[in-house]
Amino acid sequence: MIDDKARLIENLTGVRSSKLNYYVELKKRNREIVIQNRRLEIIHQLSRDINIDMSLEMIVQRVYENLPLVIPCDFLGLITLEGSELRLVATQPPLPCNGLVVPRNSVLWETIRKQQEQVYLCVAGDGKLLEELPVRQFELNCLILDPLKVKQNIIGMLVIGTREKNIYSQNDLTFARQLADQLAICVQNRRLYEEVVQAKREWEEAFRARVQMQAQLIQSAKLAAIGEMAAGVAHELNSPMTVIIGNAQMLQRELEPEHPASQLLKDIVTCGLRCKKIIQNLLTFARQEPPVVAPTDLNEVVERVLSLVKYQINRNGINVCTDLAPDLPRVAANGQQLDQVLINLLLNARDALEGVERERYIHIRTGVRRDENGRRCAVVTVQDNGQGISPENMSRVFDPFFTTKEASRGTGLGLSVSLGIARAHGGTIEVESRPGEGSTFTLVLPLEEDRS
Amino acid sequence: MRMISKFVAPEIIFGLGALSQVGESALRLGATKLFVISDPGVVANRWVDRAIDRLKEAGLSFEVWFEVTSNPKDYEVIEGVKRYQDTGCDAILAVGGGSPIDVAKAVAILATNGGVIQDYEGVNKITRPLPPLLVVPTTAGSGSEVTQFAIIVDTRRKVKMTIISKSLVPDIAIIDPVVLQTKDARLTAATGLDALSHAIESFVSLAATPLTDVNALNAIRLVARYLRPSVACRSNLEAKSAMAMAALQAGLAFSNAILGATHAMAHQLDAQLDLHHGETNAILLPYVMEFNMIACVEKFARIAEAMGENIAGLSTWEAAERAIQAVRRLARDLDIPDKITVGNLSEERINNLAQNALKDACIITNPRDVTERDLHNLFALTLKRGIQVD
Secondary structure, eight states, X not given: OHHHHHXXXXXXXXXXXXXXXXXXXXXXXXXXXXXHHHHHHHHXXXXXXXXXXXXXXXXXXXXXXXXXXXXXXXXXEEEEEETTEEEEEEEESOOTTTTXXXXXXXXXXXXXXXXXXXXXXXXXXXXXXXXXXXXXXXXXXXXXXXXXXXXXEEEEEEEEEESSSSOOOHHHHHHHHHHHHHHHHHHHHHXXXXXXXXXXXXHHHHHHHXXXXXXXXXXXXXXXXXXXXXXXXXXXXXXXXXXXXXXXXXXXXXXXXXXXXHHXXXXXXXXXXXXXXXXXXXXXXXXXXXXXXXXXXXXXHHHHHHXXXXXXXXXXXXXXXXXXXXXXOOEEEOHHHHHHHHHHHHHHHHHHHTTOOSOOEEEEEEEEEEOTTSOXXXXXXXXXXXXXXXXHHHTTTTSTTOOOSOTTTOOSOHHHHHHHXXXXXXXXXXXXXXXXXXXXXXXXXXXXXXXX | OOSXXXXXXXXXXXXXXGGGGHHHHHHHTTOSEEEEEOOHHHHHTTHHHHHHHHHHHTTOEEEEEOOOOSSOBHHHHHHHHHHHHHTTOOEEEEEESHHHHHHHHXXXXXXXXXXXXXXXXXXXXXXXXOOOEXXXXXXXXXXXXXXXXXXXXXXXXXXXEEEEOGGGSOSEEEEOGGGGXXXXXXXXXXXXXXXXXXXXXXXXXXXXXXXXXXXXXXXXXXXXXXXHHHHHOTTOHHHHXXXXXXXXXXXXXXHHHOOOHHHHHHHHHHXXXXXXXXXXXXXXXXXXXXXXXXXXXXXXXXXXXXXXXXXXXXXXXXXXXXXXXXXXXXXXXXXXXXXXXXXXXOHHHHHHHHHHHHHSGGGGGOSSOOOHHHHHHHHHXXXXXXXXXX
């Protein structure tokens, strides 16, 4: 009671109170307002002229330009959280440590875990110096570590450092938090922008592919129509061809082998049989019949195909040499389809040699090797020393309708169909090429029964 | 007993013709546009015009507002703040008695602290500095020109709110005794006795210090000697100067030592009945002195001495009683009644007055502990009607 009265009197006579000075206070407030204005300007500038396509280095540089005016600041760093890694992405003054990953035991992780800002005092001598920040280099004494939050999600951290000791006030911390919030939005916007750009690129690619696919479909439909027609024609030609061959053979039997017409008849029969084969192939191709699989000797395929096309190739002044493995195991395959593949590869090789000045050759090899899955495979290699394939076309050579030949000479279906056949046999076609030196195509067919 | 004390006073410019310093002083405070607060009486006497002339000479702009009544009301403060803010003023000049000065303080509080004046009732509730405050008192009594007090009536509760803060001490007080010449005899008497009660109450206050005692005693001496001639003759500049000094010193004393039961009670009566503050104090003072005497009889003896009583050979107790007699005689000489004449005042209202007086900040420093019952008795004593004491 007595103490209470003494306290009341103290209050009245006011040892603890003073007359406040209006102008001193006004000046103090003015100073605060000026600083506050500058702070607002910085935050405003951040939101206004930081473009979403600006790099994080640029953003940090922009912020650092005016920051020392409003808060003690000799160092500014931006750290981002990528997956489970903290990475120092930008600093001012610029340092070569960009991209550095912050170790898990760093105090910086503590800020991320606590999800709240902290002031860190860099005390020299007691081992509390941060190695991941240039504390020693810039003689920093005080750091504000402020997590960048977007809707409660932490996306990184802002680091403001100064040489001055114990300088940061509550006011400074509040400002740092506002700055961090604004920066978080900038960083997030940038990320979203990148995602949008990436999505746009993917969408455009998808769109292009779709347009291409549509063109291919139209082309396929055309081809299918032509194929059907060709099949009809082939079918109609089959009977007269049989008659021509039959009659020629009958005449042949009646003539003496020395008869001058005998060679002519032989040619008629040979060409007729060739025509029949072509017609047969055409029919097979057109009908897309399920292939008849039988043990097939790849060496025989090579011989057979060469008998068909060697003349054509030799006529172009190209040497064809073969190097066939003597005990090549047979592969389970459709011989006719393999013929088609090999013809394709040989004709492509021939075309690749067109206009090549040096001595031209095509080298055919057969053999056995293991593929990347460890399966034993039989292979046929067709190597030429032609013009080769440019790197940008390498990935497209198997695309349907992709061709570098002039429109009248190629449909761009050869390799596409060939790859289809190889895959139907559980195999593949490999390609190596050096522009100006030549290409090597390898048909790889598995020897084991299981085709996955 | 108290180890540490504090004495706060404004810059004081005192003397015949001091009014001429208004413009200069306002410039020194950094003012550019002054909000001049006064009351119709002062305006009629052209003191405000003279002050304004000085402002004009100093190249200052101003806004005059003089709708202030005695016992200033909360709604007047609201109006004043609105005018202050609407007119873009940056300093306040009060010309007048206690009322305009107190309103000026209240306007200043709200101008920078916001809210309503009720928020600041009590001690040390002001948190921000007030605009520069310049005051020219035109009465010699209230002491408001130098004090940390402002008294405003809460019209809804019918209570005089006491606002106490060091921030309420004006920046500059310009005291010109010439101004006092226009006051009539009754007002001069009432304000003079108000100053006397300030001096006596602060002298016996629990918070009195040697520095306040010097001022209080001197004020008592000056009032005892010069109030009668001052009331008697308007043009007696010697008496006017002495009374101006008495009011000033009483103000300095009570601003720093606070008051006592007389003022705690007077605040209630003024608010309830809209009485004249100086007169109410003058009537209450001897009764409260009688009540307080057992607490500080030596101090009362010194008051008697200061009042000019011959106390040689008297016991301390007899001398102290002389002090009360001297106050009563002075009041009677100035035609101040010794009772407050009011209509029917019920017991309940007297209880109410006592309750509110007990809450008044001034009661804290009264030298004798006061209960609600004591206050009730004192009110009853001063309000007893129809019995005139010789």
